[in-house]
Amino acid sequence: MGKTIVVDNLKKVFRRPIKKEGFRGLLDFYLRPRYDVVEALKGISFEAFYGEILTILGPNGAGKTTTLKILSGILHPDYGSVSVLGHIPQKREKAFLKSIGFLTSQRRFVEYMGWDLPAVDTFKLVKEIYDIDDRTFKDRVKLLSEMLDLDGILEVPVRKLSLGQRARVEILCAILHYPAVLFLDEPTLGLDIVAQKSLREFIKEFVRKTGTTVLFTSHYMKDIEALSDRLIILNKGRIVFQGRLLDVYEKFSKSKRVEIEFEKMPERVPFKDRLIEMSLMRALYRIDSDKVTSFIKDVVSRFSVKDIKIMEESLEDLIGRIFREAA
Amino acid sequence: MRVYWNMAIYEMKYALRYRANIFFNTMSEMVAFFAFFLLWRTIFSINGTGWGYTFREMATYYLISNFFFHHVPVCWNEFSWFVREGIMSNFLTRPLNLYYLYYSRTFGAKWAYMTSTVIFIASMYLIFGNFFVLPHNIAFILLAILFWIGGGIIYYSASFWVEALSFWFEEVSGYSNVLFVIKSFLSGYLIPLNIVPFKKFLIYQPFNYVAYFPTRVFMGKVSYHEILYHFVAMLLWILTFWGTSLYVLKKGLVKYSAPGG
Numbered sequence: 001m002g003k004t005i006v007v008d009n010l011k012k013v014f015r016r017p018i019k020k021e022g023f024r025g026l027l028d029f030y031l032r033p034r035y036d037v038v039e040a041l042k043g044i045s046f047e048a049f050y051g052e053i054l055t056i057l058g059p060n061g062a063g064k065t066t067t068l069k070i071l072s073g074i075l076h077p078d079y080g081s082v083s084v085l086g087h088i089p090q091k092r093e094k095a096f097l098k099s100i101g102f103l104t105s106q107r108r109f110v111e112y113m114g115w116d117l118p119a120v121d122t123f124k125l126v127k128e129i130y131d132i133d134d135r136t137f138k139d140r141v142k143l144l145s146e147m148l149d150l151d152g153i154l155e156v157p158v159r160k161l162s163l164g165q166r167a168r169v170e171i172l173c174a175i176l177h178y179p180a181v182l183f184l185d186e187p188t189l190g191l192d193i194v195a196q197k198s199l200r201e202f203i204k205e206f207v208r209k210t211g212t213t214v215l216f217t218s219h220y221m222k223d224i225e226a227l228s229d230r231l232i233i234l235n236k237g238r239i240v241f242q243g244r245l246l247d248v249y250e251k252f253s254k255s256k257r258v259e260i261e262f263e264k265m266p267e268r269v270p271f272k273d274r275l276i277e278m279s280l281m282r283a284l285y286r287i288d289s290d291k292v293t294s295f296i297k298d299v300v301s302r303f304s305v306k307d308i309k310i311m312e313e314s315l316e317d318l319i320g321r322i323f324r325e326a327a
Numbered sequence: 328m329r330v331y332w333n334m335a336i337y338e339m340k341y342a343l344r345y346r347a348n349i350f351f352n353t354m355s356e357m358v359a360f361f362a363f364f365l366l367w368r369t370i371f372s373i374n375g376t377g378w379g380y381t382f383r384e385m386a387t388y389y390l391i392s393n394f395f396f397h398h399v400p401v402c403w404n405e406f407s408w409f410v411r412e413g414i415m416s417n418f419l420t421r422p423l424n425l426y427y428l429y430y431s432r433t434f435g436a437k438w439a440y441m442t443s444t445v446i447f448i449a450s451m452y453l454i455f456g457n458f459f460v461l462p463h464n465i466a467f468i469l470l471a472i473l474f475w476i477g478g479g480i481i482y483y484s485a486s487f488w489v490e491a492l493s494f495w496f497e498e499v500s501g502y503s504n505v506l507f508v509i510k511s512f513l514s515g516y517l518i519p520l521n522i523v524p525f526k527k528f529l530i531y532q533p534f535n536y537v538a539y540f541p542t543r544v545f546m547g548k549v550s551y552h553e554i555l556y557h558f559v560a561m562l563l564w565i566l567t568f569w570g571t572s573l574y575v576l577k578k579g580l581v582k583y584s585a586p587g588g
Contacts (some may be wrong), residue, residue: 016583056588069416072419072420073419073420074416074419074420074583074585075583075584075585076580076581092419092580094422097420097421097422097423100420100422101420102416102417104417104587106417106587107413108417109417109418109421112409112414112417113337114337114341116344117341117344119338121340124333124337124357125333125334125337128330128333128334129330129421129422129423130422177376183420183501190347200352205391310497
C-alpha cells in the first residue's frame with residue numbers, strides 16, 4: 001500500500017493579539033500592542049496510505065484543523081516537512097491542487113460563488129477548474145447526486161436549500177474531481193442524525209469506489225467508529241496516540257463495564273463503590289480489567305443472577321479519559 | 328485561460344440576475360454625468376471657451392470618461408473580507424490564481440453592467456447628438472478601448488495590491504478608499520488632466536490610462552506619435568503592476584493565517 005501523505009516533525013506557531021476590554025484596552029493596544037504565541041503543533045509525524053480513512057481526533061484547539069490546512073497548502077509550516085502525493089503542498093502546484101479536495105467546516109465555496117444561482121451552475125464552473133470532460137462530468141453529477149440524495153434540487157438556487165442540502169451540495173462540489181486525497185474538516189457538523197448516517201455511508205462507499213485517501217476530523221464518536229481505519233489523537237499540538245481503533249482499547253482501556261441482571265434484587269446495593277448506574281433488576285459496574293473474573297465469581301457466589309454482560313469501556317469515555325490524562 | 332473565461336461568464340450571469348439593479352446602477356452613472364454636464368455648461372456660459380476644449384468636446388469628455396471610470400475592473404473588497412474571515416481557504420485549495428480569479432470575476436460583472444451604459448451612451452448620441460463630438464474614425468474607438476483595457480489592468484493590479492495587504496493588516500477598507508480617491512483624481516474623471524497644475528507629471532502617471540488618455544484617444548485629440556509613446560509607457564506600467572501584484576500575493580500567502588474552521 002503506497003504512502004500518500006508523509007508528515008515529519010511538523011511545527012506551527014501562531015501569534016495572537018492580546019487586547020484588554022473596553023476603550024482603554026483598545027487605546028492601550030494602539031500604543032503598546034502585545035501578542036502571545038500559541039504553539040498549535042509541536043512536532044507531529046505520521047503517514048497515510050492510499051484508500052485509507054484516517055481520523056484526527058482531539059479537543060478544541062488540539063491542532064486538528066491546522067494540520068489539515070498545512071497538508072492542503074493553505075498554511076505554511078514553521079518547521080518540519082510535509083509531502084502529499086509527492087508534492088510540497090505550500091508550492092501550490094497545479095498538479096497537486098487538482099488532486100486534492102478540501103471541505104472546510106464552514107463549507108462555503110458554493111455559497112459564496114453562487115448563492116443566488118442553482119448549484120449545477122457552480123458545478124459547471126468546478127468542471128472547468130478541474131478540466132473534467134462533459135461525459136465524465138454528467139456521469140459523476142448523476143452518480144454523486146444519487147448517492148448524496150440530491151436528485152431534483154440541483155436546479156434550485158442555493159439560497160433556497162436547507163442547511164443539510166447545502167452541506168451535501170458543498171460535499172459534492174469538493175469531490176466532483178475525484179481527488180486522490182480528501183480533507184474533511186468536521187463533515188457531519190450541523191447535520192441531523194439521519195443526514196450524518198447517510199454521509200458516513202457515502203464517504204465509505206466513495207472511498208471504496210475511488211481509492212481516495214481521506215483525512216477527517218470530527219468530534220462525533222459515531223463518525224470515528226463507523227469510518228476510521230486508523231486514528232490519530234492530538235492534544236495540545238502533540239500526538240498522544242496513533243493506530244487502529246482496536247489499539248486504543250488495548251492501550252488505554254483499563255476497565256470494562258459489567259452489567260448484572262439479578263433474579264431477585266438484593267436488599268442493599270452491592271459493590272456501591274464501583275457502581276455506574278442502577279435500574280430495577282440491573283446494575284452496571286466499572287471493573288478493572290484484571291479483576292473482572294474475580295468480580296463475577298464473587299457476584300455469582302453471593303447473589304442470584306439471571307444474566308451477566310461484559311462490555312468494553314465506551315469510546316467516548318475512553319477518549320475523554322485520554323484527553324484528561326494528556327492534559 | 329479557459330477557466331478564467333468561464334469564471335467571467337459565470338460572474339456575468341450572476342450580475343445579470345437582478346435587472347432593476349443594473350438599471351439603477353446605470354442611473355447613478357447618468358446622474359454623475361449630468362452633474363458634470365451642468366457644471367461645465369455654467370462655466371462655459373460665463374467664459375465662452377475653456378482650456379483648449381469646446382463645450383461639445385468637454386461634454387463628450389465627461390460622457391466617455393464617465394463610462395471608462397465606472398467600468399474599470401477593480402479587485403472587490405470581498406477579497407480582504409475572505410482573507411480576514413478565513414473564507415479564502417475555499418479558493419486556495421483549488422487550482423486557481425487569486426490574481427486572475429478576481430480579475431475574471433470583476434471583468435465578467437463589469438461587462439454585465441456595461442451593456443446598459445453602452446445603450447445609454449448610444450441614446451445620448453442619437454437624441455442629443457448636437458452636444459457631443461463623434462470620433463473621426465473607428466480606429467480611434469478601438470485604440471481607446473485598447474488603452475482603457477490596459478488602464479484597467481493597471482488599476483485592477485493596484486486595487487489587488489491594496490486588498491492583498493489584508494494578509495498583513497486584515498482590515499484594509501480605509502486603504503481602498505484612499506486608492507479610490509486617488510483614482511478619481513488621477514484618472515481625469517473629476518477634471519481633465521491637461522487643465523490642472525502639474526499636468527506634465529499627471530499625464531504620465533499610470534492612472535491616466537483609466538479614463539483620461541483613452542477618452543482623449545476616443546475624441547481624436549492625440550497624435551499618432553503620442554499614441555505610440557503612451558502605448559509603450561502603458562505596457563511598462565502594466566508589467567510593473569502585474570509583476571508586483573503577483574509578488575505581493577506570493578508573500579501574502581505565506582502570511583495567511585486562515586482563521587476559523
